[in-house]
Amino acid sequence: MTSTASSWIAASVLAATVMAVPASTQSKAPSPTPSATDKITIDGWAVNLSNVATGANQTIRINIDGWSSPAQRQLLIGTFLEKGQDGLLRVLEDQKEIGRFNFPGYFGPDPNNTMRLGTDIRYARNFAGEDGGRRIVIMTSRVIGFREEVNQPRTTDYPFSIFEMRFDGQGKGQGKMSYATKITFDKKKNNVELENYASEPVRLNNLTLEVKK
Numbered sequence: 001m002t003s004t005a006s007s008w009i010a011a012s013v014l015a016a017t018v019m020a021v022p023a024s025t026q027s028k029a030p031s032p033t034p035s036a037t038d039k040i041t042i043d044g045w046a047v048n049l050s051n052v053a054t055g056a057n058q059t060i061r062i063n064i065d066g067w068s069s070p071a072q073r074q075l076l077i078g079t080f081l082e083k084g085q086d087g088l089l090r091v092l093e094d095q096k097e098i099g100r101f102n103f104p105g106y107f108g109p110d111p112n113n114t115m116r117l118g119t120d121i122r123y124a125r126n127f128a129g130e131d132g133g134r135r136i137v138i139m140t141s142r143v144i145g146f147r148e149e150v151n152q153p154r155t156t157d158y159p160f161s162i163f164e165m166r167f168d169g170q171g172k173g174q175g176k177m178s179y180a181t182k183i184t185f186d187k188k189k190n191n192v193e194l195e196n197y198a199s200e201p202v203r204l205n206n207l208t209l210e211v212k213k
Contacts, residue, residue, distance in 0.1 A: 098124055
């Protein structure tokens with residue numbers, strides 16, 4: 001199902017920071033230097049107002065111990081354009097683990113322990129904002145359990161989780177998360193498109209960012 005949520009994600013995440021190919025990268029090699037050097041912890045609330053598991057609100061914790069570089073971004077872009085979503089997924093899963101996110105207070109079925117124990121983060125970019133703020137983008141592969149893979153429901157076509165969060169200089173912020181996302185390329189429009197399985201992304205509210213010492 002394509003929704004305004006997927007349009008939001010496509011415009012502000014992939015098209016702008018993950019998958020878009022800027023003209024400047026065509027003439028020089030992208031930098032291997034990470035987009036930041038600090039290690040951070042983010043805590044907040046994940047508020048689900050979509051048509052999937054409506055009202056399933058949970059605390060969320062995101063730990064980031066490293067950051068992706070422009071060179072890694074370019075690798076993902078090139079792989080996606082050449083080999084599509086499946087190729088992108090394989091290369092993303094080959095990247096070094098640099099963090100993890102989970103839902104510490106999760107109640108309910110969790111057959112793969114992904115909600116409580118968490119999911120690896122293998123792509124995260126940091127962008128400096130005004131007045132000491134920052135914008136953080138995360139893309140990671142979604143854990144697809146045995147039952148889901150065997151039954152092959154439509155959700156297996158949505159293997160990515162994507163976050164975008166914005167923080168002020170005091171580390172307070174908000175964001176959105178598309179938990180199950182499909183990435184395609186429209187050749188006629190020459191444009192990357194995302195489809196969010198749910199009717200809208202999960203809202204990330206009352207986020208607090210702390211730099212690890």
